[in-house]
Amino acid sequence: MEQVFQQMINGISLGGIYALMALGYTMVYGIINLINFAHGDIYMVGAYVGFALTTFFNIGFLPALLISMAATSLLGIIIEKIAYKPLRKSPRITALITAISISLLLQYTMMYFVGPQTRTFPEVLESKSLKFLNGNVILDVKNIYIIAITLILMIALQFIVRKTKMGKAMRASSYDLEAAELMGVNVNKVISFTFAMGSALAGAAGVLVGIYYNTINPLMGSLPGLKAFVAAVLGGIGAIPGAVLGGFSLGIIETIVSANGGSVFKDAVAFLILILVLLVRPNGLLGKTAKEKV
Amino acid sequence: MLELKNIDVFYGNIHALKNICLKVNQGEIVTLVGANGAGKSTTLKTISGLLKPKRGEILFNGGSINELNASDIVKLGISHVPEGRRIFANMTVMENLEMGAFIRDDSKNIEEDYEKVFSLFPRLNERRKQIAGTLSGGEQQMLAIGRALMSKPKLLLLDEPSMGLAPLIVKEIFSIIKNINALGTTVLLVEQNANMALNIANRAYIIKNGVIELEGDPKVLLNDESIKKAYLG
Numbered sequence: 317m318e319q320v321f322q323q324m325i326n327g328i329s330l331g332g333i334y335a336l337m338a339l340g341y342t343m344v345y346g347i348i349n350l351i352n353f354a355h356g357d358i359y360m361v362g363a364y365v366g367f368a369l370t371t372f373f374n375i376g377f378l379p380a381l382l383i384s385m386a387a388t389s390l391l392g393i394i395i396e397k398i399a400y401k402p403l404r405k406s407p408r409i410t411a412l413i414t415a416i417s418i419s420l421l422l423q424y425t426m427m428y429f430v431g432p433q434t435r436t437f438p439e440v441l442e443s444k445s446l447k448f449l450n451g452n453v454i455l456d457v458k459n460i461y462i463i464a465i466t467l468i469l470m471i472a473l474q475f476i477v478r479k480t481k482m483g484k485a486m487r488a489s490s491y492d493l494e495a496a497e498l499m500g501v502n503v504n505k506v507i508s509f510t511f512a513m514g515s516a517l518a519g520a521a522g523v524l525v526g527i528y529y530n531t532i533n534p535l536m537g538s539l540p541g542l543k544a545f546v547a548a549v550l551g552g553i554g555a556i557p558g559a560v561l562g563g564f565s566l567g568i569i570e571t572i573v574s575a576n577g578g579s580v581f582k583d584a585v586a587f588l589i590l591i592l593v594l595l596v597r598p599n600g601l602l603g604k605t606a607k608e609k610v
Numbered sequence: 611m612l613e614l615k616n617i618d619v620f621y622g623n624i625h626a627l628k629n630i631c632l633k634v635n636q637g638e639i640v641t642l643v644g645a646n647g648a649g650k651s652t653t654l655k656t657i658s659g660l661l662k663p664k665r666g667e668i669l670f671n672g673g674s675i676n677e678l679n680a681s682d683i684v685k686l687g688i689s690h691v692p693e694g695r696r697i698f699a700n701m702t703v704m705e706n707l708e709m710g711a712f713i714r715d716d717s718k719n720i721e722e723d724y725e726k727v728f729s730l731f732p733r734l735n736e737r738r739k740q741i742a743g744t745l746s747g748g749e750q751q752m753l754a755i756g757r758a759l760m761s762k763p764k765l766l767l768l769d770e771p772s773m774g775l776a777p778l779i780v781k782e783i784f785s786i787i788k789n790i791n792a793l794g795t796t797v798l799l800v801e802q803n804a805n806m807a808l809n810i811a812n813r814a815y816i817i818k819n820g821v822i823e824l825e826g827d828p829k830v831l832l833n834d835e836s837i838k839k840a841y842l843g
Contacts, residue, residue, distance in 0.1 A: 481712070488698045488709050494660060495696040500684035500713035500761065 318452035323575045324568065329459045329528065331567020332466030336521040337544030338551065338559035339473065340514030346490035346554040347510045349408060353415040354395060355518055356541015357422035362388040362519025363437075363532045364426065370440050377440040377527070381465070384523050385516040392515025393508050401504070419538070427534040434533040437526035462524050469520055470560060473513065477556065482509055490554065539583065543570075546590045552603020561601055611636045611796055612657070612688075612765055617666035617676075619649075619656050626652045628820045630666070634765065639787070639797040641807040641828065644817035644841065650800040651693050653817070654767045657798075658690035659683040670765070685713050689763030693770050695754040699743030703734055706742050706753055710760030720760070727756040730786060748779035755786070765796045772803045784810055804841075808832045816841045 337359055344352045362384045369380040399418050403411045445456040477483040482505075489496040489506045497503055525540070526532050547566045551558025566586055573582045593601065612634040619627040627649050634640045642650050655661045657668060659680035668676040675683055684690075698706050707727060711720045728735035731752040737745065742753055751771055758766060768787065772780040780803065788810050791797050801807035808814055808828035816824040816831070818841060824831070831837050 481708075484701070484705060484709060485712065487701060491698045491700050492696055494680075495692060495698065496709070497660070497680040498658060498684065498690050498692060498696075499709045499757070500681045501709075502679075502681050 318449050319575065321449070321453045323571050325453070325455055325459050327568030327571035328564060329462045329567070330571060331564035332462055333521045333525055333528070333563075334540070334544050334547045334567050335560045335563025336466060336469060336517045336524075337540065338547040338563045339470075339556065340518045341545050341548040342551070342553055342556060342559040343486075343490075343510050343514045345548070346556075347486065347493070347507055348400070348404065348411075350400060350411050350415065351545065351553075352400075352511075352514075353412070353541070353545075354418035354422060355514070356537035356539075356544065357419050357426075358388050358391055358395075358515045358537070359518040359522040359525075359540065360426065360532070360534060360537035361391055361422060362522030363526045363536065364430065364522075364534075365519070366523035366526055367435060367437055367532055370438050377461075380440070381520060381523050385519045388519030388522070389512035389516040392511040392518075396508060396511040401507075419541075423534055423538070430534065432534060434531050437530045437532055439530075441527060458528055462528060465520065465524060469517060473517070473556070476513070482506070486510055543583070543586050546586050549600055550590055550593055552600030555600070555602045558600055558602035565601075611671060612798070613669040614653075614657070615667045615669070617653075617656060617663045617668065619652055619661055619663050621652075626820050627656065627663075630817075630820075630822055632815055632822065634796060634798050636796055637791075637794075638812045639791050639799060639810055640813050640815070641799045641801060641811035642815045642817055643801050643804040643807055646802060648817045649820040650802075650817060651769050652820075654690060654692075654769050654798070654800055657683075658688060658767060660690075681713075684761055684763075687762070687764035688767065689758040689761045689765070690767040691754045691758045691769060691771065693773065695750045697742045697745075697750050697753050697757065699741070701742055702739055703742055703745070703753060704738045706757050707760050710757035713761055723760055723762070727759055730759075730789065731756050748775050748783070751775060751779075751783060752786075755783075755790075759790065759795070763795060765798065766790065768797060768799045770801060770803075771799070772801060772806060780806060805832070 337355060340355050341352060344350055365384040365387045366380050369375040369383055370377065395418055399414050400411055403414060441457050441461060445454050447454055477487060485496060485501045485506050486509065488499065489501060489503060493503060543566060544563065547562035548559045550566065551562030569589060570582045570586060573585045614630050614632040617627055617630040630653060642653060644650055652661060656663055659678055663676050667674055670686055670688060675686065698709060707724055714720055733749055734752055734756060737749065742750065745753060755771065771783050771787065784806050787797060787799065799807055799811065808831055811828045814826060814828040814831055815822050823841065824837065
């Protein structure tokens with residue numbers, strides 16, 4: 317029983333990180349039908365920015381998180397403007413290949429500047445923990461931060477998408493870009509805004525992963541990036557609630573598999589689940605045929 | 611108010627509009643009728659900026675608009691109700707209307723205009739919170755028109771508002787179009803349902819294979835059997 321609680325705590329923490337990243341994939345896909353394979357590397361950049369701020373500038377955790385988010389959202393906007401915007405009318409495969417190139421470019425540019433070695437993320441949070449059930453279930457401060465921040469960011473996103481003018485323009489554009497244009501929506505602005513938000517969430521996920529696992533390296537984004545993509549597809553790509561559901565499910569399942577001695581297989585399990593779900597529900601768990609995309 | 615001068619539009623290699631000249635004066639209902647594929651929707655899309663003409667000029671209130679983006683053309687006062695309604699089916703009726711008012715920030719007047727739309731379309735009033743995708747076809751058409759009105763257009767472009775609707779609903783929609791015109795909005799109406807359109811229009815153009823074949827008084831066109839046979843089926 318204790319084991320189950322403990323694994324749930326770990327699974328939800330990991331799942332929250334996947335969910336934050338999956339949101340970026342799903343929002344960008346919702347607007348321009350592009351799988352932004354550079355998304356995992358934006359998360360990596362976020363982790364490095366957080367690392368630099370906390371290590372070299374002694375900035376506290378929360379300000380570092382916010383600055384990292386601002387930095388990655390700017391990076392997202394720049395990538396879209398330089399790499400994807402000129403290809404908007406090209407075949408989708410062209411944009412997809414470009415996304416993969418951007419991913420490699422970010423990885424190896426980062427490696428050029430910081431070196432390939434793994435770095436240790438400083439202990440920015442006090443190492444305290446709460447113990448439950450005779451000390452068999454440990455809720456670390458890190459877990460609390462990750463879960464709380466994930467939830468706050470998701471609620472903030474939901475608020476932006478549901479209540480603000482820009483958010484509504486985003487939902488309208490994701491449903492019908494041309495019709496949104498006829499309403500006077502500046503599509504370029506909406507696309508930039510979408511990249512900014514998605515990349516900010518990825519940046520936050522990067523910093524959170526830094527404090528959770530304590531280590532970062534320039535290639536850290538590729539596998540979590542793929543898994544967040546799996547999470548987004550699992551939930552139904554283009555659907556915001558789907559990304560959240562997919563992310564948490566994947567995190568929890570992965571933790572359960574690891575806890576039961578399958579840690580070698582945990583990555584394979586993620587993709588196996590994807591295959592199985594897509595066989596039964598090709599549109600993902602919450603994706604409908606007439607789907608609400610954002 | 612609106613003038614198309616020698617407009618040519620291409621889809622890749624296909625010459626969709628050939629030397630189109632068309633005029634809409636302030637206060638009129640002008641209709642552009644013709645068979646499926648004649649170039650009616652293409653004409654409207656070119657006016658609203660979704661398509662760019664290869665040659666020719668489009669003047670709106672004296673200024674050239676053919677270089678502008680669709681989102682800027684709305685701001686000048688041209689609102690386009692696209693073919694197939696294209697409402698945001700994932701959003702509520704109210705949110706659709708809010709999107710219609712996207713270019714405005716006079717929130718007080720916007721509130722009043724919601725009420726105006728609801729008085730024009732009382733059925734939408736009952737369904738403010740409903741997801742637009744669950745509305746009936748006629749209600750969706752009403753919403754599409756109401757949404758377009760929320761930008762306070764001087765010129766309303768309507769693309770096949772009768773499409774796929776029951777005859778009774780079509781009648782209702784057309785009487786509302788007349789109403790909207792009477793309230794001061796100029797209308798350019800594209801229709802396959804030529805009889806209905808010619809009945810409410812002040813002037814009419816007939817388009818065939820991307821060419822304007824005829825221009826004239828709708829009453830005359832309606833009563834001319836040879837024209838009916840040749841163009842209106």
